[in-house]
Amino acid sequence: MRWMLMHAGVKLGLALYGFHRTQRLPVLPVCPVSGPLPSLSIIVPARNEAENLRRLLPSLRQLRYPGPLEILVVDDQSRDDTARVAAAFGIPVLSIRELPQGWLGKPYAAHQGALATRGEWLLFTDADTWHAPDSAASAVAWALTHEADGLTLFPAFDFNSALEAAALAAAFAGLFAALRASHGIVNGQYLLIRREVYERIGGFAAVRDQMLEDLALGVRLHASGYRVPMLDGQHALRVRMYSGLRHMLDGMSRLSAGTLVWPGLRPWIAALLIAWLATPFSIPRLGIRDRGWTALISWATSGLSLLPWTWRMGRPEAALLAPLGAAIVAVAGLRGLFQRWIGTGIHWKERRVR
Structure with a gap:
């Protein structure tokens, strides 16, 4: 006993x-923003994400952003219709033909996306996400108002079953308890960052071989003295992480x-x-x-x-x-x-x- x-x-x-x-996270207020805001490039690394893109891309097309906005899907050697689906929504596609030695796929796709875009701010987001119409404008406005170098979001989740919810709850309970905040916790599902800051820390090229590239990038950001806080983004971002048990x-x-x-x-x-x-x-x-x-x-x-x-x-x-x-x-x-x-x-x- x-x-x-x-x-x-x-x-x-x-x-x-x-x-x-998580309760101590500041909440990102999602509301209409009057511009102008600096130029923003949204980069979506995607491998075998045709189905998820059908949900994501309409939400990105409906973003209300009072400033120059570009969206790029980076097709990471997909074996499905990822590129075709993106093109059907009128979104430019950058196709990765070969993965260089020493690189993992997602860091390389994100790296190439940053090279191919021109925005003053970069937003890296996953294909299994959904974005509220005013989310991007609210995120950039929050970062500018709070003189932050970027931000990352903890989203709301969609589940197929209660068992999936229980498993993710257990995983996140452990993750948030175990990771040191001093190492800079970054969620790769939504990472907004100033381009100049991204380039100064070496970008994804500096974490090219890391399995958890988002956490590795967060460590570099924190070690370099940059502020990229995590915010509660439940009203800005939804994520559907897994399609089944396997x-x-x-x-x-x-x-x-x-x-x-x-x-x-x-x-x-x-x-x-x-x-x-x-x-x-x-x-x-x-x-x-x-x-x-x-x-x-x-x-x-x-x-x-x-x-x-x-x-x-x-x-x-x-x-x-x-x-x-x-x-x-x-x-x-x-x-x-x-x-x-x-x-x-x-x-x-x-x-x-x-």
Whole structure:
């Protein structure tokens, strides 16, 4: 019983600590902005994203931006109709023909996109996003008003199922608890940055071989003294990260394996996270030993620990599946580490990334 109470305390403490960090984020107010604003280039690295582009590109076409605006899709050797879909929406496409040695795909696509555009500000965004009409103008105006060198957003999420919501809640609870804010947390789903700042830190060329290129770029920004804060962007940006269970396992293997070896990870919190993620595997044993009561309490505390996160994500009922969500994150992380250890590598979007 004492062990169970200690374990419950760890789970609640970690999840609430991570949630507290998100609650401290300033909110990006999304509202019409009167210009003029400086020129903005929106760059969308895309590999096998034909379906997602059908949702993203209409939202980008409807942006109300009182200044010069250009949008570019960088087709990263897609095997589907990514380029054709972008062209159908009237969006220019830059096609990557060959990936140079030493580069990973997404950093190279983002790098080429920056070279091919001319805006004073750069907005790197993922293909699985949706943007509110006044989001870009509000983001640039906020950065100018607050004399920031850019900003990054924590978005709202769309899910196929409560289980997916539980898994993402567990992943983000751990991520926000474990990463040092001093390393500069950047979300590659939405990164707005001054071009001159981007170029001074070496851009994506400086993180060309990094599996978590957004976090690596954040470290360089922070080390160079630039201000690129994370804001609560729930009213500006929506993200649909995964299309199914296999896609989610692949994505979380990449994210978890990269995070667990990340230099910005606090080791003592990482150790506690492992104990937290071990919860699902101890519940059956507890149920057999104590006629189910201990297992029920353990399941309930897991749900309580993730309830603030699932509530924030708009799926409070997903907290009931908290142990299963934690199990997915644990399996994905172990899978990614094992793949790196045996040399088969981590694969993402039909390409080896490590």
